[in-house]
Amino acid sequence: MKVLFTTQPAAGHFNPLVPFARALVEAGHQVAFATSRPYCATIEAAGFQAIPVGIDWLESAPETSFPEFEGLSVDAQTGYFLNIFYNVGLKAMLPDLVAAGRAFAPDVIVREYWEPAGSLAAEILGVPLATAGISLFYPTDMLRDFGFNQMLDALRIEHGLPPDPGMIRMYGDLYLHILPTGYQPENIPLLPISQPVRPCIFDNIDGAKLPAWTEQLGDVPTVYASLGTVFNSTPGIFEALLEGLRDEPIHLVLTVGRNLDPARFGPQPANVHIEPYIPQSLMFERCDLVITHGGYNTVMAALSMGVPMLFLPVGGDAPFQAGCCAQLGVATSIVPAELTAETLRAQVRQMLAEKGYRERAAAVKQAIAAMPGPEHVVSLLEGLSQKGVA
Secondary structure, eight states: OEEEEEOOSSHHHHGGGHHHHHHHHHTTOEEEEEEOGGGHHHHHHTTOEEEEOSOOOOTTSGGGTOGGGTTOOHHHHHHHHHHIIIIIHHHHHHHHHHHHHHHHOOSEEEEETTOOHHHHHHHHHTOOEEEEEOSOOOOTHHHHHTTHHHHHHHHHHHTTOOOOTTOOGGGTTEEEEOSOTTOSOTTSOOOTTEEEOOOOOOOOTTOOOOOGGGGGTTSSOEEEEEOTTTSTTOTTHHHHHHHHHTTSSSEEEEEOOTTSOGGGGOOOOTTEEEESOOOHHHHGGGOSEEEEOOOHHHHHHHHHTTOOEEEOOOSTTHHHHHHHHHHTTSEEEOOGGGOOHHHHHHHHHHHHHOTHHHHHHHHHHHHHHTSOOHHHHHHHHHHHHHHOOO
8 A cells, every 4th residue: 555645844744644654664555755845854864755745845944935924923923824734835735746646646645634735636636535633623614714715616626626615525534533532622523534543752753862961850840841843933932931940949941942052041050951852752751741832742742641731822723722731631821921930930830739730641641542553543544545535
């Protein structure tokens, strides 16, 4: 079986797919990824064939290809990303992806949730489609509010496909719901084609090891903080974290991203450790609390390893992720408008003192471990390939 994955060019989109792609390879299947040319090197470093399609851009550095992005507010950035995903980027990616599909001849196409060209390409090529749900499942009303259904329908008609005003066909024949049981809000039902799958953590392409100083952790609580790879340049947040927490009786670990120099934050006390990057899959087992902007990968890593979270929801669907984790009793939030060194310090103290957060996070960890994993995905995709297009 030949499987073609399609993904936006960012770790938050690609990394959740890697465990499934590796399981497919281990089962003897052929795998390739289609994404923007600048991100192909990352995919190849993970051991997969990469096919360049669409606009040359990176989600972690959008201003390089879209200069107007620089200076946008965080809220405006979210809308801008959606416009790239479902309009500008889609229009550029689709013809390249169809051509790549004809050359690669996949038996199944798997698109990640935020990459829509894969759904149209699958229909054009007559290939079964699976959607990897690396997010909450949102009603298509959200996308229709932006007018993306009209954009998609214009492309569908251009390529001889029937209109899909409800945007239901974009999910294909199988929806992989890669979230813990009970995470999806009850008022947003899943599709009948949904199958639950265990979130699996992949975040260490280059085989990085923990810094030597991590061996000294454990005498006091360890608090880890990150803003991911897209929103890590949001002004003022790292500064508030340092001001609010560096004098607390904790180890504070900040990962600021490979595009930022830790030295920019100046000298810090011995209990503060600032690094460009540390694999969360290695670090979180040593942590008592994770502070996050709310990216999917960090949230799933924390839940999978039983670590409570404090959300500073910035951009994307972070506020929704924060709400879901709060419902599970494993997280609290401070919205950016209320973030100060003082509010941060008080919230961290409260969460470290309240053992219930850790106990509930441990229960979620246990529930995730019991979910079907990558081998189940292989079986589902094999069945989809044999069944063909519905």
